[in-house]
Amino acid sequence: MSTSEAVVALERVAVTFGERPVLREVSFRLEAEQFCALIGTNGSGKTTLLRAILGFIRVQSGRIDRAGGAIGYVPQKIILDPGLPLRARDVVALGLDGARFGTRLPSKERAARVQAMLRAVGAENFAEQRVGALSGGQQQRVLLAHALVRRPKLLLLDEPLANLDVGSTAEIVALLRRLSHEFGAAVLLSAHDMNPLLPAVDRVVYLANGCAVSGKADAVVRTEVLSRLYGYHVDVLRVHGRVVVVAAEARDESRTALERDPVHTIPVP
Amino acid sequence: MGEMSAVGLMGGFWSNQPVRVALAVGGCAALVCAVVGLSTVMRRQAFAGHALSDVSGAGGSAAYLLSINPLFGFLGIAAAAAGLMEWAQVREARERDLLTGVVLGAGLGLAALLLYLDMTVRSVSGAAITVLFGSMFTIPTSIVPVALAVAVAALGASALIFRPLLVTTLSVDLARAQGVSVRTTGLIQALALALAVSLSAMTVGAILSTALLIGPAAAALQVARRPASALALAVLIGLAATWGGVALAYQSYYWTPGHGWPVSFFIVMLIICAYLAASAVASRRAGAPAAVPLSGCQDH
Ligand SMILES: Nc1ncnc2c1ncn2[C@@H]1O[C@H](COP(=O)(O)OP(=O)(O)O)[C@@H](O)[C@H]1O
Numbered sequence: 001m002s003t004s005e006a007v008v009a010l011e012r013v014a015v016t017f018g019e020r021p022v023l024r025e026v027s028f029r030l031e032a033e034q035f036c037a038l039i040g041t042n043g044s045g046k047t048t049l050l051r052a053i054l055g056f057i058r059v060q061s062g063r064i065d066r067a068g069g070a071i072g073y074v075p076q077k078i079i080l081d082p083g084l085p086l087r088a089r090d091v092v093a094l095g096l097d098g099a100r101f102g103t104r105l106p107s108k109e110r111a112a113r114v115q116a117m118l119r120a121v122g123a124e125n126f127a128e129q130r131v132g133a134l135s136g137g138q139q140q141r142v143l144l145a146h147a148l149v150r151r152p153k154l155l156l157l158d159e160p161l162a163n164l165d166v167g168s169t170a171e172i173v174a175l176l177r178r179l180s181h182e183f184g185a186a187v188l189l190s191a192h193d194m195n196p197l198l199p200a201v202d203r204v205v206y207l208a209n210g211c212a213v214s215g216k217a218d219a220v221v222r223t224e225v226l227s228r229l230y231g232y233h234v235d236v237l238r239v240h241g242r243v244v245v246v247a248a249e250a251r252d253e254s255r256t257a258l259e260r261d262p263v264h265t266i267p268v269p
Numbered sequence: 270m271g272e273m274s275a276v277g278l279m280g281g282f283w284s285n286q287p288v289r290v291a292l293a294v295g296g297c298a299a300l301v302c303a304v305v306g307l308s309t310v311m312r313r314q315a316f317a318g319h320a321l322s323d324v325s326g327a328g329g330s331a332a333y334l335l336s337i338n339p340l341f342g343f344l345g346i347a348a349a350a351a352g353l354m355e356w357a358q359v360r361e362a363r364e365r366d367l368l369t370g371v372v373l374g375a376g377l378g379l380a381a382l383l384l385y386l387d388m389t390v391r392s393v394s395g396a397a398i399t400v401l402f403g404s405m406f407t408i409p410t411s412i413v414p415v416a417l418a419v420a421v422a423a424l425g426a427s428a429l430i431f432r433p434l435l436v437t438t439l440s441v442d443l444a445r446a447q448g449v450s451v452r453t454t455g456l457i458q459a460l461a462l463a464l465a466v467s468l469s470a471m472t473v474g475a476i477l478s479t480a481l482l483i484g485p486a487a488a489a490l491q492v493a494r495r496p497a498s499a500l501a502l503a504v505l506i507g508l509a510a511t512w513g514g515v516a517l518a519y520q521s522y523y524w525t526p527g528h529g530w531p532v533s534f535f536i537v538m539l540i541i542c543a544y545l546a547a548s549a550v551a552s553r554r555a556g557a558p559a560a561v562p563l564s565g566c567q568d569h
């Protein structure tokens with residue numbers, strides 16, 4: 001693999017909050033137009049990792065190399081003030097030129113780009129509404145459009161599937177996959193449940209224990225690989241077409257990490 | 270408060286010099302306050318705006334003591350306080366409110382001392398009323414060019430940061446990811462706020478200046494759905510209230526012969542009427558009768 005193709009490459013990245021190491025040694029690389037899931041239980045450091053890539057958090061050691069070009073980001077928790085006089089359309093337009101100082105005259109070309117982006121994410125129907133008054137799912141589409149409209153080379157999505165019902169989860173995954181190809185963006189998308197993503201992603205970065213393994217889903221989500229990552233034995237089971245990761249033995253510290261996330265856990269007898 | 274009696278009411282409304290100065294300085298203040306107030310309200314910094322105006326009163330009081338242009342007095346202190354608050358850049362809303370409260374207390378204490386000195390050392394008897402509640406018909410003509418310059422600077426700064434500030438208001442994380450320089454944007458906004466507050470303190474006084482800063486913007490935000498219409502509506506309300514207030518105060522001379530009513534009173538009343546009207550429109554639109562939340566800053 002040559003470094004030139006990497007949109008982002010992490011090498012032995014460590015992040016500590018106070019005394020507590022959250023990321024101990026994370027290395028992986030993401031190449032152009034790859035659609036990659038960042039999997040980990042709640043509290044495993046997914047948000048921290050994405051914010052480190054964005055440069056919001058300083059890393060203690062290791063390095064993060066990012067190719068040039070715009071970056072798109074949809075944060076995990078975002079509360080849009082319903083009092084803001086911003087329509088969905090305005091928010092997408094700000095994604096295009098919000099960082100520019102000064103004023104500009106309205107342009108047909110920019111308006112057309114915004115309109116096309118609203119159509120691409122299926123937000124045309126609520127484009128004229130105040131963004132703060134939209135539902136969570138609608139806001140997510142608008143924020144996705146805000147992130148994509150400047151055609152980023154890298155798109156970071158923090159738990160875009162949380163708080164969606166099963167039907168819309170499949171729909172959003174399909175939409176994200178299609179858009180990432182259409183816009184030629186590498187996508188790193190975090191989730192605590194890998195199941196809706198496994199059929200769609202090119203790669204998986206599995207985060208546990210402050211470390212990460214990455215590769216094709218089949219190569220990563222395996223008993224031996226994940227046991228080594230967790231540092232104790234876990235079983236990767238396929239039940240009713242779903243993948244579950246189960247801690248085989250009761251280890252206090254480790255079990256709590258797994259049990260925080262119901263999707264990964266089956267009660268240990 | 271017989272502010273007009275000192276000046277005399279010669280000639281008609283338009284040919285009256287104090288009226289013209291009031292219209293010019295008040296117009297500058299209303300325009301700038303509408304624009305800057307909008308971002309202040311959107312960023313939920315109304316309390317900080319209120320504190321800055323009150324604190325600027327210390328500057329106004331100092332100006333009397335030093336015999337300098339009062340606008341420079343208001344501006345100096347407001348800029349210093351805004352710079353301090355932005356520099357401290359407290360993230361937590363609660364801590365920000367505490368810091369604002371501390372700055373507010375310190376500023377008012379200083380104003381109390383300076384106003385006392387104005388009265389005892391300088392024997393400027395009307396200083397307290399003028400600084401705290403404004404006295405538009407006694408604004409010296411020499412202030413007009415300075416007010417215009419301050420207005421141009423504030424509007425220029427607001428135009429410069431218009432979009433970065435909108436994104437930052439929407440979400441600091443989105444703004445940073447997009448490459449917005451959040452710090453620079455915040456500092457320029459703080460400067461624009463100081464300019465707006467000093468103009469407004471010059472017009473309706475340090476205490477009431479919040480009304481001009483927050484009122485038109487808050488009214489506009491209730492009904493506007495897009496940034497441009499919010500801006501236009503806030504400017505319209507601010508200018509109408511200010512110029513309407515000047516006209517009413519002029520008229521009031523005929524209601525109670527011998528002394529007119531304070532302009533500030535009329536301006537603030539008109540702003541509150543606009544706010545109530547906007548609330549009514551907003552709640553009718555929403556289809557449900559909504560409570561009318563009145564900012565605690567305007568207890569008139
Ligand atoms: N700013 C912070 N200061 C201190 N601890 C933090 C901070 N941000 C996150 N953490 C801690 O780091 C760990 C990982 O958090 P996070 O990255 O949000 O996990 P995830 O997104 O995978 O749920 C958590 O235990 C969290 O409490």
Ligand SMILES: [Mg+2]
Nearest residue numbers: 046047076159
């Ligand atoms: Mg998270």
